[in-house]
Amino acid sequence: MNFNDRLSFEESPNDLLTIGELLIDMISNAYDDKSMSSGYMNYPGGSPANIAINAQKLGIRSRIAASVGEDGFGNFLLERLRMEGAGTDLIQRAAQSTSLVVVTKSRATPVPIFYRGADGMLQYSPQLEQALQSSKIIHFSCWPLSVFPARQAIERVILEAKARGKWIGFDPNYHPMLWQDGEDGVQYVKTILSIADIVKPSEDDAERLFGPDTPANQLEKFLKLGAKLVILTLGKDGALVSNGKETRAFKTKATDVVDTTGAGDAFWSGFYAGAIKGYTLEEALELGFAVSAYKLKHIGAVVNLPRLEDIKDQFDL
Known part of the structure; x- marks a missing residue:
C-alpha cells in the first residue's frame, strides 16, 4: 500500500461490513472522579x-x-439502528442481557466498567457468511475476540475474508478488563496483527499492548508483528502512519474540540469512505482525519455527518 496508490476492491453489493459490539453506554449525569455519581443515562454504543x-x-x-439481548436495551439499540437508516438483519438476539459499559464522567481519564453479556454470543451464521462474501472491507475490534463464542465467529470471518481476498481492518483496542482471568489477551491480539491489512491503534492501545515507549518505537513494534498499514493516532499531535517502507506524520485537523467520544470511529468511517470512493491512500487518510475533526465539533459518538465530498470541501482537501 503506497501512499500515492488507490486501493483496489472487487465489485461487491456492499462496501463495508463491521462486526462486533453493539451495546449500551451508561454515562453519568455529573462529573465524579470517585465513580460515585447517583444518576446515569443510557446511550447507544459500540464502535x-x-x-x-x-x-x-x-x-x-x-x-x-x-448480538444483543432479548430485552428492552436490545430493542432500544435495534430501534436506534432503524432510525439511523441502518439494517438490522445481521443483528442476532441472545438469551443473555444486552452488554453495558458504565462510565462516570471524570476530568481526569474516566475508567469504564464492563458488564458483558449478549455481545459475546455472536455466532457465525449463513447470513453472516453471505454478508462477508458480498462486502469489500471487513472491520472488527478486540471486543469480539476477548470472549467465546464471539471469538470463534471472528476467527471464521478472518479465514473466509483472507481466502476471498477481502480487505481487513482491525482496531487493536485492547483492554485487560475485557479478557478472562488467566488468559494472555495481549499475546492473542498480537497474533491478529499479521492478518490485518489496516491497523489503527491509539497511544493508549499501544501502551497497553507494548508498555510505554516513543510513538516511533510503538509504530515499529506493530510493523514487526506483520501489520501492513499502521495508523498510530496521537490525539492533538496528529498521527504517524507507516506502510513498512515509508512513515509519514499527519497533523490534526481539529480546531474546535467539544466532545472526543467517537472520534476514532469517525476517522475509520472517513478513511473507509475515501478508500471506497477511489481516493489515494494519502487522500483517504486525510479524509479520515477531516471527518474526525468534524465530529469533534459536536456532542455524541454519532453526529449528523454530511456527505464525504462536503467535508472534503469544508477542509479544502
Missing part, C-alpha cells in the same frame, strides 16, 4: 455500529453484525 452508521452518512454502503 462497529458507530462506524457503519457514519459510513452510510458519508455515502458508502455498510452493514453491521452484532
Whole structure:
C-alpha cells in the first residue's frame, strides 16, 4: 500500500461490513472522579455500529453484525439502528442481557466498567457468511475476540475474508478488563496483527499492548508483528502512519474540540469512505482525519455527518 496508490476492491453489493459490539453506554449525569455519581443515562454504543452508521452518512454502503439481548436495551439499540437508516438483519438476539459499559464522567481519564453479556454470543451464521462474501472491507475490534463464542465467529470471518481476498481492518483496542482471568489477551491480539491489512491503534492501545515507549518505537513494534498499514493516532499531535517502507506524520485537523467520544470511529468511517470512493491512500487518510475533526465539533459518538465530498470541501482537501 503506497501512499500515492488507490486501493483496489472487487465489485461487491456492499462496501463495508463491521462486526462486533453493539451495546449500551451508561454515562453519568455529573462529573465524579470517585465513580460515585447517583444518576446515569443510557446511550447507544459500540464502535462497529458507530462506524457503519457514519459510513452510510458519508455515502458508502455498510452493514453491521452484532448480538444483543432479548430485552428492552436490545430493542432500544435495534430501534436506534432503524432510525439511523441502518439494517438490522445481521443483528442476532441472545438469551443473555444486552452488554453495558458504565462510565462516570471524570476530568481526569474516566475508567469504564464492563458488564458483558449478549455481545459475546455472536455466532457465525449463513447470513453472516453471505454478508462477508458480498462486502469489500471487513472491520472488527478486540471486543469480539476477548470472549467465546464471539471469538470463534471472528476467527471464521478472518479465514473466509483472507481466502476471498477481502480487505481487513482491525482496531487493536485492547483492554485487560475485557479478557478472562488467566488468559494472555495481549499475546492473542498480537497474533491478529499479521492478518490485518489496516491497523489503527491509539497511544493508549499501544501502551497497553507494548508498555510505554516513543510513538516511533510503538509504530515499529506493530510493523514487526506483520501489520501492513499502521495508523498510530496521537490525539492533538496528529498521527504517524507507516506502510513498512515509508512513515509519514499527519497533523490534526481539529480546531474546535467539544466532545472526543467517537472520534476514532469517525476517522475509520472517513478513511473507509475515501478508500471506497477511489481516493489515494494519502487522500483517504486525510479524509479520515477531516471527518474526525468534524465530529469533534459536536456532542455524541454519532453526529449528523454530511456527505464525504462536503467535508472534503469544508477542509479544502
